[in-house]
Each structure stands twice: as C-alpha cells, then as structure tokens.
Amino acid sequence: MNSDDLVKFTEAAELLKVLAHPIRLCIVKGLIEKGECNVTHMQNCLKAPQSTVSQHLQKLKAAGVIEGVRNGLEINYKVCDSQAIALVIVLFENQS
Incomplete structure (x- = not known):
C-alpha cells in the first residue's frame, strides 16, 4: 500500500467513524431527505435534548459532513x- 492509498483509507475510516453513531446517522x-433544518426541528424528531443534538452536530461539522x-x-x-x-443512501436504500 502506498502513501496515497493510506491517505484515502484513513479519510474513509474517519468518515465512517463520525457516521458510526445512531443519532449522527439519523x-x-x-x-439528506429534508434538505436542511434547524436544531429545534431535529431535537423534536430525535426526542433528544438540545445539548445532545448540538454535540452531535458539532462532530459532524468538524468532520466536514x-x-x-x-x-x-x-x-x-x-x-x-x-x-x-452516498454512504447513507446505500445504507438505507432497501428500507422503506
């Protein structure tokens, strides 16, 4: 494996890590489905405290997602x- 491959695999692993939490995935x-929305809407959909949603948003933002x-x-x-x-679409393509 050359250094270019290592960079690609590392970037892919980092993306998978940041998506590998049920709330962040949700x-x-x-x-993706809605286009965009605010924290209050997400908080109501997820039935999670605003602080929890904000923490997950920060992780997604920091990763550039x-x-x-x-x-x-x-x-x-x-x-x-x-x-x-693309990853999320593939993960959920066979679910209604």
Missing part, C-alpha cells in the same frame, strides 16, 4: 459531503 439521513447557514437567529444545517450522502 441526523445525516434526515438532512454538514455545514450551518445562519438565517436570522437560527442556523439551518445541510449535508455538504457527497461521500457521506
């Missing part, structure tokens, strides 16, 4: 990583 899947766009007082999040989109 957030990304929901954002999602980005936030300020709209007045709220921030709407959307998925900006095409690999993450």
Whole structure:
C-alpha cells in the first residue's frame, strides 16, 4: 500500500467513524431527505435534548459532513459531503 492509498483509507475510516453513531446517522439521513433544518426541528424528531443534538452536530461539522447557514437567529444545517450522502443512501436504500 502506498502513501496515497493510506491517505484515502484513513479519510474513509474517519468518515465512517463520525457516521458510526445512531443519532449522527439519523441526523445525516434526515438532512439528506429534508434538505436542511434547524436544531429545534431535529431535537423534536430525535426526542433528544438540545445539548445532545448540538454535540452531535458539532462532530459532524468538524468532520466536514454538514455545514450551518445562519438565517436570522437560527442556523439551518445541510449535508455538504457527497461521500457521506452516498454512504447513507446505500445504507438505507432497501428500507422503506
């Protein structure tokens, strides 16, 4: 394995690590389906405390999977990583 391969495998492993949590996976899947939404909407959908949702959003943001766009007082999040989109679509393609 050459150094270019190692970089690719490392990047892929990091993406898998950040997606490997039920709440983060649910957030990304929901954002793919909805396009974008804010923390309050996610909190209601996930039935999770705002602090929990925010922690997971920060991890996804730090990994470059999602980005936030300020709209007045709220921030709407959307998925900006095409690999993450492709992975989540493949994971859930056979589920209704």
